[in-house]
Amino acid sequence: MIKKSVAENIIYAALETGGDFAEIFIEDKRNSTIGMIGGVVERALAGRDYGVGIRILKGEYSVYAFTSDDSESNLLKVAREAAQAIRSNPIDLTLNLQNKVVQNKHNILVQPTAFSKGQKVEWLRRAHEAASSFDPVIVQTTMTLIDTVKDICIVNSEGLFVEDRRAYNRMGINVIAESGNDREAAGFGPGSFGGLEYMEQLDIEGVAREAARSAKTILFADHAPSGNFPVVIDNEFGGVIFHEACGHGLESHAVARKASVFADKLGEYVASPLVTAYDDGTIPNAWGSSNIDDEGMETQKNLLIENGILKGYLIDKLGSRKMNMAPTGSGRRESYKYAPTSRMNNTFIAPGKSTPEEIIANTELGVFAKYMEGGSVNPITSDYNFSVSEGYMIRNGKLAEPIKGAAIIGKGIDTLKKIDMVGNNLGLGIGMCGASSGTVPVTVGQPMIRVSELTIGGRGGNA
Incomplete structure (x- = not known):
């Protein structure tokens, strides 16, 4: 996608004013969308988006610029203009770009x-x-x-030259x-x-x-009741609560700024001993997977929580500098128009030993959240609220009448500690996650879990 000689010239230009790291991100994306309403095709669109992003780092300081003009003269101009934000002594650098061969874990059989x-x-x-x-x-x-x-190419001043589809x-x-x-x-x-x-x-x-x-x-x-209840959350899309109320708080861009309730808690209990959780970008053909992250590092399976103890964070290159911790293959971006930052891939609570039938049978009175909708979360405090799109009351250990309009209100770090049953039926659901580096594909997941008590907001009065 770019000649090595051209890439080298751009990196040298980006570091002329004293930056200590430079990166080129090239993207060529082709899209097709067909929409149908009521059985009638309303739109059929196809398009292409192509561009180049240039990032320069100096210590913990970052500069980013992008363009859709990939001529060498323009890329040199963009690199030099971005470099003007940094004023320091130039480093002594001799580039030796090496093609990185990445094992393809995600087959594309039918184009x-x-x-x-x-x-x-x-x-x-x-x-x-x-x-x-x-x-x-x-x-x-x-x-x-x-x-x-989407075809991408990543080149950096550490000698990396890698391509992926x-x-x-x-x-x-x-x-x-x-x-x-x-x-x-x-x-x-x-x-x-x-x-x-x-x-x-x-x-x-x-x-x-x-x-x-x-x-x-x-x-x-019927409309959901209001009050405090044990809440059973089904597998697959129920994982959105862990993603929002916990996962974002484990990303280095929040942790490094102490803007996360999970900052400085490595080695501490942050969840029930029944909870083990991962973020895994290597699951074959999973929605949030990739061979490499958007900084060129191979993705990996990252242990976040083990038996309730916080074991790790999700760290990109800039976060690595700020936290003095190794990156975890978690640098992601929507497109060349965004600088990468730490993001989740496929985040899930690992399966436990209880069957779904046992979890329901052991709940005398509670709420069963089958499908979840959107909500909001404050990553600094982990306070959240989410809507249950389809739910049921649990009465005498059995599913009873369906309910709607239930809002689950809680604090993520408290909810994790109140999980008292974890099912054996792990399920993964797909979605899109928006943050400072744009919107990226992610997978959320969990087995069925029970939280001993959560606040339910509803219009149905008492249960």
């Missing part, structure tokens, strides 16, 4: 171009027909299919159920870090019917 638009539209139509025919209360469907292929595909399935003046929505977005072989294998009708079933259930559900 997006292998399927015509007509074939992709047929996948969307199948989802629409399965959802709309599920029940007369389903009044609207919205389906999307997105596929992306990344492919993503995802189907969005959203439905609306209506009865009288009441309307409720539900949806799922299955996808993969890999080729379109995933879509060939996906049970499209099954996912669409599950979205319709969930919307119908929510439509006729």
Whole structure:
């Protein structure tokens, strides 16, 4: 994607004013999006985004610039202009760029171009027909299919020269159920870090019917009660609570600034002894995986919490300098327009020994959160609130009536300590995470867990 001689000239220019590290990030991304509403194709878009980012470090200070003009003259100009923010003695540097060979752990068997638009539209139509025919209360469907292929190249002043290809595909399935003046929505977005072989294998009708079933259930559900209850959170998408209320607090850009409740707590109990958690960027074809992070380091499986004890943080190169700790392959960015920072990949609580049936049976009165929606969290304090999109009351150790409108309110570090049962059914759900380096694909996950007590906000009065 760039000649080594050109890359060397750019790095030398970036370090002319005294920077001690320079990096070039090149990205060539091709996107395709097809959208369908009510069984009718509303849009079919394709595009390409290409550009170069240049980063310069001096100690703990960072400068970043980007451009879509990759001519050598312009890149030299951008590098020198960015370097003006640093005034120090130039370092003595002799570059010897070496191609880094990275093992590909994530096969791309079927390229997006292998399927015509007509074939992709047929996948969307199948989802629409399965959802709309599920029940007369389903009044609207919205389906999307997105596929992306991204080629990147990373070069830096430490001699790194590495290239990688990344492919993503995802189907969005959203439905609306209506009865009288009441309307409720539900949806799922299955996808993969890999080729379109995933879509060939996906049970499209099954996912669409599950979205319709969930919307119908929510439509006729009672409003959730309010009060303090044991809360059982299902696997897969329930992991969003750990991601938001804990994971962000373990990223070095927060920890290094002491803007995290988990700062300076390595080796301390921060969770129940039942809790072990990882962030793993190496899971084959998982949504948040990659061969290398966006600083060129190979991704790895990072142990965060072991039997309740905090074992590690997620650290990028700049965070490594600030914390005097080794990077963990966690530097990520949305595109060449963003400087990288520490981010999660595939973050999950490891499975325990209890079965889901045992967890429910051991809960006399409580709330079961089957599917979670969005929420908010303060990483400094770990205070959070999340919405339960589909939930149920638990009565006498059995699932009872469905509920809606439940808000779970708590503090992340307290919630982790109140986990008193961990299931054996680990599930992973995919999503997008936004932060200072843009929006990146992430996986959230956990087995079913029970929290001994959480505050539930609802309009249904007493349980």
